[in-house]
Amino acid sequence: MSKFRSNGKREMPELNTSSLPDLIFTVLFFFMMVTSMRDVEVKVQVKTPTGGSEIEKLERKSLVSHIYIGPPAKQYRATYGTAPQIQLNEYFAEPEAIREFVIAERESMYEKDKPLMKMSLKIDQGVQMGIVTDVKQELRKAKALNIVYSAAKDKKE
Amino acid sequence: MGKGKRKVPGLNQSSTADISFILLIFFLVTTSMDTDSGLPRRLPEWNPDEIEQEMKIKERNVMTVQVNKNNEIHVKNGVVNRVIDISELKDIAKEFIDNPNNDDKLPVKEDYDIEGYGVVVTTVKHVISLQTDRTTNYEVYFQVQHELSKAYSELRDAWSKKTFGRSYGQLDDKTEQPIVRGMYSNKISEAEPKQYGTAQ
Numbered sequence: 001m002s003k004f005r006s007n008g009k010r011e012m013p014e015l016n017t018s019s020l021p022d023l024i025f026t027v028l029f030f031f032m033m034v035t036s037m038r039d040v041e042v043k044v045q046v047k048t049p050t051g052g053s054e055i056e057k058l059e060r061k062s063l064v065s066h067i068y069i070g071p072p073a074k075q076y077r078a079t080y081g082t083a084p085q086i087q088l089n090e091y092f093a094e095p096e097a098i099r100e101f102v103i104a105e106r107e108s109m110y111e112k113d114k115p116l117m118k119m120s121l122k123i124d125q126g127v128q129m130g131i132v133t134d135v136k137q138e139l140r141k142a143k144a145l146n147i148v149y150s151a152a153k154d155k156k157e
Numbered sequence: 158m159g160k161g162k163r164k165v166p167g168l169n170q171s172s173t174a175d176i177s178f179i180l181l182i183f184f185l186v187t188t189s190m191d192t193d194s195g196l197p198r199r200l201p202e203w204n205p206d207e208i209e210q211e212m213k214i215k216e217r218n219v220m221t222v223q224v225n226k227n228n229e230i231h232v233k234n235g236v237v238n239r240v241i242d243i244s245e246l247k248d249i250a251k252e253f254i255d256n257p258n259n260d261d262k263l264p265v266k267e268d269y270d271i272e273g274y275g276v277v278v279t280t281v282k283h284v285i286s287l288q289t290d291r292t293t294n295y296e297v298y299f300q301v302q303h304e305l306s307k308a309y310s311e312l313r314d315a316w317s318k319k320t321f322g323r324s325y326g327q328l329d330d331k332t333e334q335p336i337v338r339g340m341y342s343n344k345i346s347e348a349e350p351k352q353y354g355t356a357q
């Protein structure tokens with residue numbers, strides 16, 4: 001026993017923390033790279049519905065394009081009124097513009113990802129089905145058949 | 158001047174870690190990973206002649222779910238024909254899709270060959286037709302979709318537990334899940350919107 005405990009007193013060597021800042025900087029840079037600041041300003045008010053068990057997380061964000069439908073945000077009401085609008089990229093658009101939007105989005109993807117393209121429909125709860133149906137019909141015509149009704153998962157379920 | 162050599166004292170760097178921690182936490186808080194979630198659906202192919210095809214389906218195989226402009230849900234199949242509450246929809250749909258008692262008013266059960274599994278008896282030809290008005294509220298429509306989806310996944314889960322001993326989520330997504338999906342395949346058809354009055 002005493003073989004290992006040679007001189008009684010022995011101080012714990014202090015941990016060298018000089019590389020700690022570098023380490024944390026690395027993590028910091030990782031987060032800066034990974035997280036994308038939201039690239040489009042959403043000009044419509046969208047409060048998506050909440051669902052339960054059937055809500056799935058969207059993986060691979062590069063496959064997903066967003067279509068926003070909802071009443072214009074406060075600062076745009078003067079010009080666009082309060083009727084629900086469709087927002088593609090930065091702009092309000094008519095349903096007919098969706099086909100071009102889909103083509104443009106599809107062009108920007110890798111060849112092998114093209115059939116996996118998903119359209120995430122962020123639709124406000126209060127919107128009426130008319131505009132939603134128009135959008136869906138246009139998506140069908142544009143052959144963008146994989147859609148996701150964007151919704152939050154209710155925590156209670 | 159007089160003292161000649163003078164050493165520059167080293168900067169105290171012990172607080173760099175704290176500073177970068179603060180930066181890190183700032184980024185963690187401000188950037189949202191923006192986890193998007195939702196209810197996945199697949200739209201039918203655009204095909205202008207399909208309206209005629211729908212007429213050929215037998216009446217007992219169809220369940221119509223109408224959501225009218227007052228957001229009332231009217232369900233019509235061989236057994237039920239009335240306005241229902243959203244909470245009832247899942248069970249009505251489950252009974253319709255599965256037809257557990259082989260009711261002759263509910264969809265026909267027939268032999269169906271699932272690739273990789275074998276022949277099962279199921280209601281292959283059932284169709285749930287979801288119809289909405291142009292002024293139906295999206296929230297209600299979404300909840301209806303969600304309930305129908307739930308009906309399918311509960312049936313799949315039950316069958317999967319009976320057959321494979323595991324729930325649907327735990328099955329292999331390349332080989333076993335398609336089998337279960339074949340057993341209860343999603344047959345929600347969305348007709349073009351029409352103008353409906355209040356349901357009877």
